[in-house]
Amino acid sequence: MTCDELRDMHELYSLGLLEREEKGEIDAHLVRGCDTCRKNLKDALAVNAILMSFSPDLAPPARVKRRLLASLGVKRAGWGWLGALAAACMLVLALWLGAEERRRASELADARHSLIEISVQRDRLQQAIGFLNDPETRPVSFGKGQPAPPRGTVLVNPRSGVLLIASNLPPLAAGRIYEMWVIPKGGTPRPAGLFHSDAAGTALHILSGPLDIGTLGVVAVTVEPESGSSAPTTTPVIAAPVAGL
Ligand SMILES: [Zn+2]
Missing domain, CATH: 2.60.40 (Immunoglobulin-like)
Known part of the structure; x- marks a missing residue:
């Protein structure tokens, strides 16, 4: 395969999601020192690093593959243009999942914080009421x-x-x-x-x-x-x- 044909597979390659045959194609380019594929792979790794830093939960790749590809309805076989599409969708979806996860985590933290606030306030009010009701006050x-x-x-x-x-x-x-x-x-x-x-x-x-x-x-x-x-x-x-x- 040519560098151009492999172009859209580097994200999947770097996540370990390629079929053996396609992986072999990219390996062959890398082994013979193909500058184009080296650069494309480097770019893909950078993108993945950013994605993973958004959501460490999305690693390891096997889980990414199962969760994301299943949700895209993509089967293991028959990559090609579908692989490129899946890779593109995967990036968008991973980004979205990462953002969603962080949003949910921060909402949970907020709720937990409010709950603590409320119970602290309630305890203080109960203490204050006890004070006011005590004849020795x-x-x-x-x-x-x-x-x-x-x-x-x-x-x-x-x-x-x-x-x-x-x-x-x-x-x-x-x-x-x-x-x-x-x-x-x-x-x-x-x-x-x-x-x-x-x-x-x-x-x-x-x-x-x-x-x-x-x-x-x-x-x-x-x-x-x-x-x-x-x-x-x-x-x-x-x-x-x-x-x-
Ligand atoms: Zn190449």
Whole structure:
């Protein structure tokens, strides 16, 4: 066969899908150092490499062959122009399968992410409701009578910890986060967790665990670098005096 006749078979050849007879034809050209066939094969390999990088699942070639050729209704025998057509269809189909697979994978990841978000939100709300229903919970409101500050309520409970509900929080710059602090009377601030506000500037943050309310002075919030700080590095945006509850 001439180089021109073999031209459309290189993709199949490089995937190992050619019949022995046709494979032998290409082998013969390659063995005698045919530059045209070498170049055509190189191009085919490049195309295949791109396809495989789209979807590693499509390898090994035997599966590609079965799945793609069956879906094209192509039988093993009788290549020729049909082989060329199959090769062309295979490229389109493989591309499509690759894209489809990635789209599905990303949709699944999104759904999984939303589900985790929802269950985290639900857990936090349940915790917050538990807080509100506990007769030992003491609320302290903050931000009243100041120009444009965050407003809200800090609820402290000797068994459950601290629940912070804030609104009107200023938007954070990139790489910054809110950090809550519990500050004992006359003591140093203790880190009490990192949180973000939502787009409307609202936040709900919980520090779980027993709390010595007798020695507690202030619950504060500062803006910190995203990884959090071990001591406040900025002026508090919230400072709720909880002493004497
Ligand atoms: Zn050749």
